[in-house]
Amino acid sequence: MIERVVQINDLSEPLGGASRLAVKAACGLAARGHAVTFIAGDGGDSAALRAAGVGIVALGQPRLLAGGRARGMVSGLWNRAAHAMVRDWIAVHDTPATAYHLHGWSQILSPAVFAALAPVRERLVVSAHDFFLACPNGAFASLRSGEPCPRTPLSAACLAAPCDRDGAAHKLWRAARHAVQRRAYRPGASPPVLAIHAGMGDRLVRGGVSRDAIRVLPNPVEPFAPARIAAERNRQVLFVGRLEASKGADLAAAAAFRAGAPLTVVGEGPLAAEVRRLHPQARLAGRCDPAEIRRLAADARLLVMPSRYPEPFGLVALEAAWSGLPVILAPTALLAPDLVAVGAGLAVDPRDTAAFAAAIRDLGRDDGAVRAMSEAAFGGTRTLGLTPFAWIARLEEILAGCVANARRSGPAAALR
Incomplete structure (x- = not known):
């Protein structure tokens, strides 16, 4: 039996995928009657956590480079304050039936x-x-070209590879941080690792994580719409995500403009002006709540997910597919083969603007093909994710299993 669950993440605000899931896990477990504490690197000012009755312990620090590059480089290697906060909380509050769940640490909490x-x-x-x-760079890809990386992390070939967008010095810093992390984390004897897609396994193992430690827990999916969107009647190309280089909003704008297709962009970020420049007629809706996204998705013909780097999951693709929207996504997304196999999507290199635009243009002209893809998406992709209820129940089961195994193993287990 679990007495308390401690969720740990850099951010308490659900801004990106990891923080959104960390908050969702905390709130979902609290709703199931568990005492939950959320340990955050930021200020802990989360209305969602407070409303769910989750206790918040906050370090009150900004993200890695927000406080200055020099300070960020030092604290990013080893954040002494974060170490003390977590260590002290455990010393005072831990019990044999308390379970811990770590999400993100690369922005504030550090190794x-x-x-x-x-x-x-x-x-x-x-x-x-x-x-x-x-x-070291979190992507198994070149952050310059987007090409997947086949190298073994921290090998000589890895260290020599110019994969960091900020240059060789920053690459060396990332490598140093990863070496520090390995010593503290000990991947060969890793605690259970919850991979959001089975395709992550080989890469994690290449980085030293024990294959026996890896469990697959697909993300919880809440579709944009409960019934199939009649995509074949619509014209809008839809992009949902942060407006930054990694998510490829600019690539979507360039391709949609070249295809002569109307574009709706949901999200905020530094590329907003560039998206507007590349597609002057695009509708930039900004950050939207679920009801507004549902309204915009109802007018969409397809969703594009043109990520520059391999997407371990790509939640927005399944949110769209479960709503009946065909998806055009990068072939490096781990979901790409799954969606293509059931006829729900197309895998196109988003950096190839001509090919990307051609795919958008072809689907814009073929109502029959779009209807077939829409029906395949709505009816054939349910096994690729979990409902929120199934996800939180599975997470609860995994955490309870850890507590039960620890009781059987005794206190010496932590020292192995």
């Missing part, structure tokens, strides 16, 4: 969080929302 969690390692699970557990 120091693994050392602080060492005494409760046998009751810890770690979510792999990305590849930072195994790869």
Whole structure:
């Protein structure tokens, strides 16, 4: 039986995928009657957590570079304050039936969080929302070209590869941080790692994570619409995501404009002006709540997910597919083969503007093809994700299993 669940994440605000899931996990477990504490690197000012009755412990620090590059480089290697916060909370509040769930640490908490969690390692699970557990830049790809990386992390070939968008010095810093992380984390004897897609496994293992530690827990999916959107009647191309280079909003704008297709963009970020420049007629809706996204999705013909780097999951693709929207996504997205196999999507290199635009143009002209893809998406992709209820129940089961195993193993387990 679990007495308390401790969710740990850099951010308490559900801004990106990892933080959104961390908050969702905390609120969902609280709704199931568990006492929940959320340990955050930021200020902890989360209305969602407070409304759910979740206790918040906050470090009050900004993201890695927000406080200045020099300070960020030092604290990013080993955040002493984060280590002390987590260590002290455990010393005062831990019980044998408290479970711990670590989400993101690369922006504030740093590898120091693994050392602080060492005494409760046998009751810890770690979510792999990305590849930072195994790869210095978190992507297993070049952040310049987007090409997937076949190298072994921290090998000589890895260290020599010019994969960092900020240059060789920053690459060396990432490598140093990853070396520090390995010593604190000990991937070969890892606690359970919750991978959001089975395709993550080989990359995690290449980075030293024990294959026996990896569990697949697909993300919870809430479709944009409860019934199939009649995509074949619509014309809008829909993009939903942060307006930054990694998500490829600019690539979507360039391709949609070249295809002569109307574009609706949901999200905020530094590329907003560039998106407007590339597609002057695009509708930039900004950050929208679920009801507004539902309204915009009802007018969409298809969704594009043109990520520059491999997407371990790509939640927005399934939110669209479960609503009956065909999806055009990058072939490096781990969901791409799944969606293509059931006829719900097309895999197109988003950096190839001509090919990307051709795919948008072809679907814009063929109502029959779009209807077939829409029906395949709505009816054939349910096994690729979990409903929120099934996801939180599965997470609860995993955490309870860790507590039960720790009780059977005894206190020596944490020292192995």
